[in-house]
Amino acid sequence: MSGSPTHPLYDVIIVGTGAGGAPLACHLAEAGQRVLLLEAGRSWRADQYPDNEQDASLRLMWGGGLEPSKDGALALLRAKVAGGGTVVNQALLDRFDEDAFEAWRQQSGLAEHSSQHFQRYYQLTESALALESIARSDWNENARLYVEGFEQLGYGWSPLRRGQAHCNVADGNDCVRCLGGCPRQAKQSMTVTFLPRALAAGAVMEANCEIAGLVEGGQGVTVYGRQGGRNVTFHGRRCVLAAGALGSTALLLKSGYGSQLPALGHHFYCHPQFVSLALYDRNIDAHKGSFQAVKSEEPRFRAAGFKLENVFAGPLGVAFLLPQIGARHQQVMQRFRQLACIEVAVRDVTPGRISLDRRGRISVDKPLAAPELTRAKAGRQVIHDIYRQTGAEEVIDSPTNIGLHLMGGCVMGTDPRRSVVDVGFRVHGSRRVHVVDGSVFPNAPGINPSLTIMAMAHQAAEALLGQTLSLPTLVTERAS
Numbered sequence: 309m310s311g312s313p314t315h316p317l318y319d320v321i322i323v324g325t326g327a328g329g330a331p332l333a334c335h336l337a338e339a340g341q342r343v344l345l346l347e348a349g350r351s352w353r354a355d356q357y358p359d360n361e362q363d364a365s366l367r368l369m370w371g372g373g374l375e376p377s378k379d380g381a382l383a384l385l386r387a388k389v390a391g392g393g394t395v396v397n398q399a400l401l402d403r404f405d406e407d408a409f410e411a412w413r414q415q416s417g418l419a420e421h422s423s424q425h426f427q428r429y430y431q432l433t434e435s436a437l438a439l440e441s442i443a444r445s446d447w448n449e450n451a452r453l454y455v456e457g458f459e460q461l462g463y464g465w466s467p468l469r470r471g472q473a474h475c476n477v478a479d480g481n482d483c484v485r486c487l488g489g490c491p492r493q494a495k496q497s498m499t500v501t502f503l504p505r506a507l508a509a510g511a512v513m514e515a516n517c518e519i520a521g522l523v524e525g526g527q528g529v530t531v532y533g534r535q536g537g538r539n540v541t542f543h544g545r546r547c548v549l550a551a552g553a554l555g556s557t558a559l560l561l562k563s564g565y566g567s568q569l570p571a572l573g574h575h576f577y578c579h580p581q582f583v584s585l586a587l588y589d590r591n592i593d594a595h596k597g598s599f600q601a602v603k604s605e606e607p608r609f610r611a612a613g614f615k616l617e618n619v620f621a622g623p624l625g626v627a628f629l630l631p632q633i634g635a636r637h638q639q640v641m642q643r644f645r646q647l648a649c650i651e652v653a654v655r656d657v658t659p660g661r662i663s664l665d666r667r668g669r670i671s672v673d674k675p676l677a678a679p680e681l682t683r684a685k686a687g688r689q690v691i692h693d694i695y696r697q698t699g700a701e702e703v704i705d706s707p708t709n710i711g712l713h714l715m716g717g718c719v720m721g722t723d724p725r726r727s728v729v730d731v732g733f734r735v736h737g738s739r740r741v742h743v744v745d746g747s748v749f750p751n752a753p754g755i756n757p758s759l760t761i762m763a764m765a766h767q768a769a770e771a772l773l774g775q776t777l778s779l780p781t782l783v784t785e786r787a788s
């Protein structure tokens with residue numbers, strides 16, 4: 309395989325520009341590799357992100373906003389935009405604890421899955437991001453209620469560590485807008501951190517370019533898809549799939565790897581989230597200000613397999629979550645400003661499966677099984693106690709359950725019968741195809757995944773380059 313002016317030969321083609329793809333592209337390009345980034349979504353200027361929920365869902369997400377699991381038990385959310393999930397997420401950046409790594413080691417058989425091994429990669433990642441916790445004076449009423457309930461009931465909580473800089477919440481900037489892309493470039497998404505660095509170092513990005521499959525040859529990999537209504541083909545010495553758990557798994561399945569990799573598509577997890585709203589007799593304005601400032605830090609919850617999150621959404625999101633219909637729905641929505649919200653996020657232990665349906669579309673089989681429902685019930689009980697303790701008039705449990713930490717499908721491990729990639733992120737049996745994103749997670753950590761995905765991108769860069777990256781010089785952490 310050779311390059312030509314119209315078909316250059318890249319050292320590495322990376323499919324996907326999210327938490328895995330962007331940092332990897334940055335490190336490889338800065339090391340002098342010729343990198344091509346391919347992204348199905350559009351590349352937006354920060355001041356042009358959609359300014360309303362409907363457009364944000366339609367224009368930044370796969371499936372127009374939500375993709376249902378096979379039995380409809382879960383609504384899955386995944387971003388389709390340059391920067392991937394980091395553009396639409398809450399930017400909560402936590403390191404894994406030893407419990408999460410222990411569970412990984414048991415599944416993967418890899419000693420590298422340890423806090424000690426990841427320490428350096430977390431430092432490298434954090435050195436490239438601005439990290440803040442939100443000052444108590446900037447909490448909104450939803451956060452205050454949450455903490456009041458926790459303290460009255462004797463549960464531990466702590467400030468969240470977020471990837472953000474200069475949000476100026478006191479000036480009236482609302483975090484809820486950032487779920488459709490942060491117009492202020494305050495959120496530390498890939499579009500303000502690793503992607504600009506990658507491009508400055510010479511990486512090329514093709515957006516609006518949806519890859520359909522790849523073919524591995526003796527000297528390189530051909531990647532093909534559609535861009536702007538026409539067929540496109542790219543050639544590289546190596547290809548890295550960083551298209552997220554569903555995207556990377558689907559691409560390997562479409563490219564025929566399923567026959568040699570029996571674990572492909574298995575071990576899918578998503579930290580199912582169960583939302584409970586509550587009506588108060590006063591305005592809470594949970595959609596205003598820094599709506600997610602604190603988190604549960606309670607060993608009893610960790611042991612029981614859940615955590616509680618102090619989230620909210622805009623009016624469309626809330627309308628979608630409500631169980632009521634007709635006049636009752638309207639009555640609740642008329643009291644939108646009086647609603648508070650807490651959700652239980654479950655560390656799921658029952659694996660799902662990603663496959664392709666007969667038309668080649670992604671299908672996710674992820675029923676909510678007894679362990680997940682038991683964990684959700686235990687978490688919801690605590691939420692009800694918090695609401696009761698803080699004087700809520702009525703608690704409304706949403707029947708709509710959400711999965712937005714999409715993990716697994718191409719899990720890492722030593723055994724090719726039980727895993728898809730090796731410790732060097734290379735697909736078992738392949739010389740040229742790697743996977744670097746949330747799909748390689750062996751199981752669900754019960755902790756926000758994106759910081760660890762970025763840390764893994766550093767590991768992958770070292771594996772691909774065969775050299776060690778330098779340690780950070782600075783960690784920017786402003787705890788208020």
Ligand SMILES: Cc1cc2nc3c(=O)[nH]c(=O)nc-3n(C[C@H](O)[C@H](O)[C@H](O)COP(=O)(O)OP(=O)(O)OC[C@H]3O[C@@H](n4cnc5c(N)ncnc54)[C@H](O)[C@@H]3O)c2cc1C
Pocket residue numbers: 323324325326327328329346347348349385386387388389390391392393394396397398399400401402487517518519520550551552553555556559712713714744745746747756757758759761
């Ligand atoms: C609303 C929301 C809130 C979240 N909040 C948090 C949080 O606070 N903290 C946290 O840690 N995590 C959070 N997450 C999850 C986190 O964003 C993801 O776990 C993370 O972004 C996954 O990284 P990834 O590299 O695996 O995939 P992604 O970041 O999703 O990137 C994959 C990219 O590949 C592209 N792609 C897919 N298929 C193709 C194809 N065929 N061709 C070309 N491109 C393709 C996609 O468009 C996407 O841009 C949240 C997610 C959502 C949706």
